[in-house]
Amino acid sequence: MSAGRCGLSVTIVAVVLLVSACSRQEVNIDGIVNTCTTCHGPDGKSSGAVPSLYGLSEEEIVRAFEDFAMGERESTIMDRIVGAYSDEEIRGVAKYFGDLSKQGK
Numbered sequence: 001m002s003a004g005r006c007g008l009s010v011t012i013v014a015v016v017l018l019v020s021a022c023s024r025q026e027v028n029i030d031g032i033v034n035t036c037t038t039c040h041g042p043d044g045k046s047s048g049a050v051p052s053l054y055g056l057s058e059e060e061i062v063r064a065f066e067d068f069a070m071g072e073r074e075s076t077i078m079d080r081i082v083g084a085y086s087d088e089e090i091r092g093v094a095k096y097f098g099d100l101s102k103q104g105k
C-alpha cells in the first residue's frame with residue numbers, strides 16, 4: 001500500500017473526495033472575511049450593535065473564537081458561527097483583521 005498524492009486511496013469515492021479536497025486546499029480567506037464584514041462592518045469597523053473587529057489583534061480574535069466555541073463567552077450568534085470554520089481558516093481571518101488594525105488602515 002502506498003500513500004497517494006493526497007493521502008490514502010481507499011475507494012473511488014474516497015479518491016474523488018480527496019482530490020476535490022486537495023484542489024480546495026487554498027483557504028479562501030477573502031471569502032470568509034466578506035462573511036464577517038456583513039455583520040462586523042467594512043474592514044471590521046462596525047457602526048452598529050455588533051462589536052468592531054478592527055482594533056483587535058490576531059491573538060484576541062483567535063481567543064474570542066475559542067471562548068465562543070467552548071461556551072466560555074456569552075454569545076447570541078458567534079457560538080454558531082465559530083463551528084463553521086477550521087483552525088486554519090480562523091487563523092487566516094484573525095491574521096487578516098489583526099494586520100489591518102496594526103497597519104492602522
Ligand code: HEC
Nearest residue numbers: 032035036039050051061064074075076077078079081093
Ligand atoms: C451574523 C452576524 C455575524 C457574523 C457573520 C460574524 N459575527 Fe462576529 N460577532 C457578532 C456578534 C453579534 C458578536 C457579539 C457576540 C455575540 O452576541 O455573539 C460578535 C462578536 C465577535 C467577536 C468578539 C469581539 C470582541 O469585541 O471581543 C469576534 C472576534 C468576532 N465576532 C469575529 C468574527 C469573525 C472573524 C467572523 C467571520 C468568520 C464573524 N465574527 C462573523 C456577529 C457576527
